[in-house]
Amino acid sequence: MNKAVRKAAPVRALGAMSGTSLDGVDAAVVETDGHAILEFGETGYRAYSEAERMVLRAALGKWHGDEVEAAAALVTEAHREALSPFGDVDLVGFHGQTLAHEPKGRGTLQVGDGTALAQAMGVPVVWDFRSDDVRMGGEGAPLAPFFHFACAKWIGADEPVCFLNLGGVGNLTYVDPSFERPEMPGALLAFDTGPANAPVDDLMQSRLGLPMDRDGAVARGGTVENGALELFLAEPFFARMPPKSLDRNDFAEMVGLVGELSDQDAVATLTAMCAAGVAQGMEHCPKPPSRVLVTGGGRHNPVLMRMLRVSLDCPVEPVESVGLDGDMLEAQAFAYLAVRVARGLPTSCPGTTGVRALVGGGIVSAPETVRSRP
Ligand SMILES: Nc1ncnc2c1ncn2[C@@H]1O[C@H](COP(=O)(O)OP(=O)(O)OP(=O)(O)O)[C@@H](O)[C@H]1O
């Protein structure tokens, strides 16, 4: 590994995330020493074509076989294209694409070849962030919380704050910045809140041939079907204590609950399910946060944001209100986590994934050789 990464000095790390929505690769630079965020740098995005999305969709939920191989090759190549325009970076954090996630069963699978990417980029690549956590009894997700802790410090928060990511799946981090170290009990609690945009996207695709309910245009005209909402909240997932995590398609059958409804009512009800899962999850916070900062694509949906504001009794704002970039927070998270992995710092703890002890998961692949984390 290059010297800049080994020393405690700040490094420029480039993070890349291919999320559960299968829209494309987000990439972002963070300058950090593995503790504090010193600066946010350039960002980039490489969309998947419709044909590529079909290859990824065909592999979802699979652990091996031709579809998985094809998806892995595509993900590696898309990342090479997404990351090569970036200038001088010391390290890459490569999340890859989650195809399957069953932490208490077969494990967790993020595809993409970090070794090949290290050769292409000429710098060390940290990848396979989740497997070690799962091997040690954790959920393997969410992993952004240690980064959220650093963000809370960066924005100067002095009261507890929640970060809510609304991608395909929703995840919430409660951060108390008054604790000095994120791994201390009480500093962080995190978990997936339930499905977020994935069921809406799936229904929009199957009924209307559209990838999403842009700006909540369809949900806006609909009425929420409370019976379906109650059935949804009766799912055992919501009674489970956190930490807990989900696979993208764990709630795919929810689309069936709204099968008889009009397009508008169905989308409104699926949107309300996302907000209701968050409201349910917020009850696990040790105390009410000063505000909920929303990141991920769901913050662009005014109907969803309004539902959250009605059901949560604290301010709900997009992360832009504190100067963060809600389209890039996950990519930035994996830049930050890569530095922590390379420096032997933990990336998850019992409060964030339920793991037995602190874990700094991940593989570090240097351009010429492959080896485990130091
Ligand atoms: N203008 C918009 N109006 C409504 N919904 C939107 C809008 N923009 C994005 N979204 C929703 O956000 C989704 C993308 O969110 P995001 O990019 O955060 O997901 P992801 O990172 O792939 O998922 P995850 O965080 O679960 O891995 C889209 O699929 C869509 O449902």
Ligand SMILES: CC(=O)N[C@H]1[C@@H]2OC[C@@H](O2)[C@@H](O)[C@@H]1O[C@H](C)C(=O)O
């Ligand atoms: C297994 C997996 O890829 N989980 C993702 C997914 O997308 C959102 C939610 O489910 C979260 O748990 C996680 O991603 C974020 C980046 C995380 O690990 O913090």
